[in-house]
Amino acid sequence: MLDLKTIRQNFDTVQATLNRRGGNYDLPTVIDLDQQQREIEGTRSQLQARSNEIGKSVGQKIREGADPKGPEVAALREEGNQVKAQLGELEPQERELKAQIEAILLGIPNLPSETTPDGKDESENVEVRRWGDEHLPKDSAALKPHWEVGEGMGILNFERSAKIAQSRFVALMGVGAALERALITYMLDRHTRHGYTEVIPPYLVNTASLTASGQLPKFAEESFQCKNDDLWLSPTAEVPVTNLHRDEILTAAELPFHYCSFTPCFRREAGSYGRDTRGLIRLHQFNKVEMYKFVRPETSEDEHQALVKDAEAILQGLKLPYRVIELCTGDLGFSANKTYDLEVWMPSSGTYREISSCSNCGDYQARRANIRFKETGKKGTQFVHTLNGSGLAIGRTMAAILENYQQPDGSVQVPEVLQPYLNREWL
RNA sequence: GGAGAGGUGGCAGAGUGGUCGAAUGCGUCCGACUUGAAAUCGGAUGUCCCAAAAGGACCGUGGGUUCGAAUCCCACCCUCUCCGCCA
Numbered sequence: 001m002l003d004l005k006t007i008r009q010n011f012d013t014v015q016a017t018l019n020r021r022g023g024n025y026d027l028p029t030v031i032d033l034d035q036q037q038r039e040i041e042g043t044r045s046q047l048q049a050r051s052n053e054i055g056k057s058v059g060q061k062i063r064e065g066a067d068p069k070g071p072e073v074a075a076l077r078e079e080g081n082q083v084k085a086q087l088g089e090l091e092p093q094e095r096e097l098k099a100q101i102e103a104i105l106l107g108i109p110n111l112p113s114e115t116t117p118d119g120k121d122e123s124e125n126v127e128v129r130r131w132g133d134e135h136l137p138k139d140s141a142a143l144k145p146h147w148e149v150g151e152g153m154g155i156l157n158f159e160r161s162a163k164i165a166q167s168r169f170v171a172l173m174g175v176g177a178a179l180e181r182a183l184i185t186y187m188l189d190r191h192t193r194h195g196y197t198e199v200i201p202p203y204l205v206n207t208a209s210l211t212a213s214g215q216l217p218k219f220a221e222e223s224f225q226c227k228n229d230d231l232w233l234s235p236t237a238e239v240p241v242t243n244l245h246r247d248e249i250l251t252a253a254e255l256p257f258h259y260c261s262f263t264p265c266f267r268r269e270a271g272s273y274g275r276d277t278r279g280l281i282r283l284h285q286f287n288k289v290e291m292y293k294f295v296r297p298e299t300s301e302d303e304h305q306a307l308v309k310d311a312e313a314i315l316q317g318l319k320l321p322y323r324v325i326e327l328c329t330g331d332l333g334f335s336a337n338k339t340y341d342l343e344v345w346m347p348s349s350g351t352y353r354e355i356s357s358c359s360n361c362g363d364y365q366a367r368r369a370n371i372r373f374k375e376t377g378k379k380g381t382q383f384v385h386t387l388n389g390s391g392l393a394i395g396r397t398m399a400a401i402l403e404n405y406q407q408p409d410g411s412v413q414v415p416e417v418l419q420p421y422l423n424r425e426w427l
Numbered sequence: 428g429g430a431g432a433g434g435u436g437g438c439a440g441a442g443u444g445g446u447c448g449a450a451u452g453c454g455u456c457c458g459a460c461u462u463g464a465a466a467u468c469g470g471a472u473g474u475c476c477c478a479a480a481a482g483g484a485c486c487g488u489g490g491g492u493u494c495g496a497a498u499c500c501c502a503c504c505c506u507c508u509c510c511g512c513c514a
Contacts, residue, residue, distance in 0.1 A: 009478095038477075045476090045483040052483090055495035059445040073494080080494040230504095249437065249474085251455090372474095374437085376455065381474080 001105050001367040008034060017111045020118055020329040025108050030101055037097040044090045047083050054080040106211065107218055110364040112329045113338040119328025126328065128340065131312065132321035137347050137404055145348035146402035147279035149412060150176060153427065156280070167277075168269065168284045170395075175427050179401070179414075180287065182421035183394050184262050187289040187314055191391060194310060196260035196291060201240030203263055204231040209243040212369035214335035214361075221270045224284075233266035237290035238388045242365055245294060249381055250373040256295040256303065260391065263288065280395040281353065287394035293387040294371065297363065300385035304360040308340045311356045311391045318415045320400050321345040323352050337362045342392070344400040355396045358389030 007014050007030060015027050058076050062068050117126050137143060150156030155176025161169040172180050192198050207230055210216040215223060215235060224233040234240055241261050250257075265288050276282035291310060295303045308324065315322045327339040336359035343352035363383035366372070372381035405413045412427040419425055 005477095041476075041483080048484085049482055051494085055493095056445075058494045063445080077494045084494085251437080 001364065002108055002111065003363075003367065004030070004034060004101070004105065007031065014111065018108070020112050020116075021109060021332060022120055022330050026104060027108075030104050033097050033101050033104075037094060037101065040090055040094045040097065044087065044094055047087050047090070051080060051083045051087065054083065103217075106216075106368075109214075109332075109334045110337050110361060112332055113360070113362075116332060116338050117326060117328045118330075120330040122327075122331045124328040125331055125341070126326045128324040128326050130321070130323040131316065132319065132345075135319045135321050135404070136345065137406070139408070140347040140350065142408060143347045143403060143406050144410075145279060146346075146399040149402045149406055149410070150280075152410065153412070155179070155427070158278075166284065168282065170280060170283060175422070175424075176398075178422055179398060179418070179427065180394055182418045183397055184287060184289060185421055186317070186418055187391055187394075188260060188262055190314060190317065191260035191289070191291060191310065194313075196258045196310075199237075199241060199244070199259050199261040201234075201237065201244070201261060201263065203234050203240075203266075205234045205239050205243070206230050207232070209239055209246070212246055213239045213242040213365055214368060215239060218334065222268055224266050224268060234263060235267045236265050236388075237261040237263040237288065238292060241290065241292040241388075242369055242371075242386060245371045245384075246369040248371055250294070250371070250384065252296065252373050252375045255373055255384065256293055256299065259292045261290050261292065263290070280399040283395060286396075289391050289394065291358075291389045291391045294366075294384045295387065296373070297382065297385050300360055300362065300387060303385075304338065304340075304358065304387055307387055307389045308342075308358045311342055311358055311389050314392050314397075315342065315344060315355070317417045318397070318401065320397075320404055320415075322355070333357070333359060335359070335361045335364050337364065342390075344396065345404065346400060347403050347406075353396065353400075355400065356390040356392045359387065361386045361388070 002014065007027060011027065011031060018025050018027065054076050058073055058080070061073055061076070066072055117124070119125065144152075147156060147158070151158070153176070155173050157171040157173055158167075158169075161171045164171070188198055204226065207216060210223065210232055223235050226232065240263070241259050244259070245257070264285055266285050269282055269284060272282060280286075291307055293303050293307060312322070312324070322342050322344045325341045325343055327333075327336075327341060332339055339357060339359040341354050342356035342358070344355040346353050362385050365386045366383040369386075371384050371386070373384050374381050401415060402412055405415060407413060414422055414425055414427060
């Protein structure tokens, strides 16, 4: 959520920065409503002050021995009732205005960072670097797509999953399930060794949590909802982990918090009918290891770079070729001010596919979630900065392994770093 | 699912109609004592709105009673304990 005070004081700058994303955001209305609200608040708080005064003096008079039913007290009561009647009109107006402002603000995305490149859509994203050209498979043309490999080996089963649930689900069988588990463990082991605290959060989250991290109210159709309860299936560990510290005041000394969290993720993928219909790329349920940081504002840019490196380390460990893309303003996610995507090489299609997205959300989520920190000895509080990044999406990692480690004879080699976890060299 | 208890400041915990934004303890900060530290003593210390003063809001949430509500009434949410069931 953007800071109302900032919008008020730097209207033109905020509007211009927001425009870099494209799209239309109704800031003038916010300002207008805010002005109305503040006017009413001024009047209301004066009336409130008078009402408080009356209340106090009634009490005092009675204590001093005035007749509670006498004319002196009755006059005050009468005035009190009048003030109250006026308040009764103003209060609902003010509440309504505040609600309208809040509703609009919750629908406005984060401001892009100054360093985020301008662009209208993903075609204008900027490649930052590539890694692992020496690991590119030799004869890509002969390689099969990962679903054919997996189904051929009997480790991926899409048909039966459609029977159990729907399309866009998969069952992992035998060594496929073991590979999934090995990847999860490998990633968590690596991140915890580098100072991330492992978290297994609830996979069902309430409306307040989804609002805090930015999925609601705008993207309700993207999440699965439990009809009988105020609960949704979490679309990413980012949601529960953000809310670990919702409505908390942390102390400066305990920051930063670095978390890593393995969770299943559930997404309706509404509006992506027909895209990536085969394979592991776009499923309603997938596993992911997420990294998440709560940091002091002045460190967030460095923490962001480090986060990307931590995600890259997984791909490098697996020797999977990838490139790093910086998203342009038009492709930036709702809560992010700056995002790097990691895209892994998929030989069967000859393309790089997103396997990790590492975002700096600045204080945007922290405002929505009301997560602040306090400097000991200093007055007041500040919002923390939050960052999140996949480290990595497990299903897509498996897809990349099945394709990149595929041999001409159809067998698949196990990446070296996973061999200890799987106790085998070949799938 | 049945019965009961409870939600108060960073934490613990008092407060059952006005003098309560809220005792006390812990924690934190400043100072004294000390070579230094601990202990001890003195003082300070909630958050939010408003540019700020003044003022206002906030004792789970939302309503109600009252001149006046942390305190009384209603509804809802959540937590805990016991019983039952159960991974």
